[in-house]
Amino acid sequence: MIRSAIIGCGSYSPERVMTNADFEGLVDTSDEWIVQRTGIRQRHIASEGETTADLGEKAARAALADAGIGIDQVDLIILATSTPNNTFPATAVEIQHRLGMTHGAAFDSQAVCSGFIFALTTADQYIRTGYAKTVLVIGAETFSRLLDWTDRTTCVLFGDGAGAVVVSAVEGEGTSADRGILTAHLRSDGAHRDKLYVDGGPSTTGTIGHLRMEGREVFRHAVGMITDVIEAAYAATGLGSDDIDWFIPHQANRRIIEASAKKLGIPAEKTVITVDRHGNTSAASIPLALAHTVREGKIRRGDLLLLEAMGGGFTWGSVLLRW
Numbered sequence: 001m002i003r004s005a006i007i008g009c010g011s012y013s014p015e016r017v018m019t020n021a022d023f024e025g026l027v028d029t030s031d032e033w034i035v036q037r038t039g040i041r042q043r044h045i046a047s048e049g050e051t052t053a054d055l056g057e058k059a060a061r062a063a064l065a066d067a068g069i070g071i072d073q074v075d076l077i078i079l080a081t082s083t084p085n086n087t088f089p090a091t092a093v094e095i096q097h098r099l100g101m102t103h104g105a106a107f108d109s110q111a112v113c114s115g116f117i118f119a120l121t122t123a124d125q126y127i128r129t130g131y132a133k134t135v136l137v138i139g140a141e142t143f144s145r146l147l148d149w150t151d152r153t154t155c156v157l158f159g160d161g162a163g164a165v166v167v168s169a170v171e172g173e174g175t176s177a178d179r180g181i182l183t184a185h186l187r188s189d190g191a192h193r194d195k196l197y198v199d200g201g202p203s204t205t206g207t208i209g210h211l212r213m214e215g216r217e218v219f220r221h222a223v224g225m226i227t228d229v230i231e232a233a234y235a236a237t238g239l240g241s242d243d244i245d246w247f248i249p250h251q252a253n254r255r256i257i258e259a260s261a262k263k264l265g266i267p268a269e270k271t272v273i274t275v276d277r278h279g280n281t282s283a284a285s286i287p288l289a290l291a292h293t294v295r296e297g298k299i300r301r302g303d304l305l306l307l308e309a310m311g312g313g314f315t316w317g318s319v320l321l322r323w
């Protein structure tokens, strides 16, 4: 059977770094509060004029170089973002053009912090049906543009960045020993749409709006939703926490990651945490964390990777894959 394997990955973080101390003059907060409650120590912020397409293009080029393929071999580009350059066209077509791709197709996918999981799962579907052989999946965000910089409950949490993977068709036996995506599970529940949202948009206010979040409410639901989709992945494959080599969660809050890992029985040394370095970068956070871990030389061929995310919508999902 056809499986979708990640054959390359890359990331890009804007040069400008904002530390927790940099917020101390802006809002009533402290490095101690931010580190204790979130694990975040710094985030990267796009410079003026630097866009989601700029970040996504750089991550995409890095992923293509890592995969050792040219853009001519890519059939489809899926960009996960909630911060597109423009309301339309899709930022994916801007990146497609910049990469010099004149064939195939490109589109954006929007599931906020779960965006990368949704886009990767979409790529898997296109590949397994034979519609595409190689898909470039990008998560890129400039969340700094959505923040209310006077609201301490949100502005300290987010950052800008991009990560990308090249996903390609490989032959598998149909067992959990195969290379590639073994199972994927997506969920959403719009009943929670007002707990994490942007208070503007083209069809409502005609403005971009600002990010609003009931942080405690999101936190309250996060661990249960995350474990729900991970248990679904285990049930679908017969695999379990003991089999996981690397747990690569969405990087929103260190406490959510540690509570989820604890509930699932995944040890700390197998849990990837990079939120300290880049804050919550929404759809970019999983490919950023993945690329960091790959660059550190930690992930080996054959390792079992568990990816998960939960965010606005609510949306949540998991992907279990063999490297």
Ligand code: UT7
Pocket: 028, 029, 030, 033, 034, 037, 038, 113, 152, 153, 154, 156, 196, 214, 215, 216, 217, 218, 219, 222, 252, 253, 256, 280, 282, 310, 311, 312
């Ligand atoms: O990407 C997916 C979606 N996002 C998330 O996963 C985020 C989920 N939520 C969280 O990570 C946490 O709820 C937060 C980090 C947002 C907040 O942590 P918390 O432990 O839930 O704190 P809290 O909201 O209960 O606030 C505790 C106190 C409050 O003061 P009072 O009411 O106790 O006097 C807040 O006003 O901390 C205050 N506070 C702050 N203090 C200093 C809130 N933000 C700040 C701040 N600095 N930046």
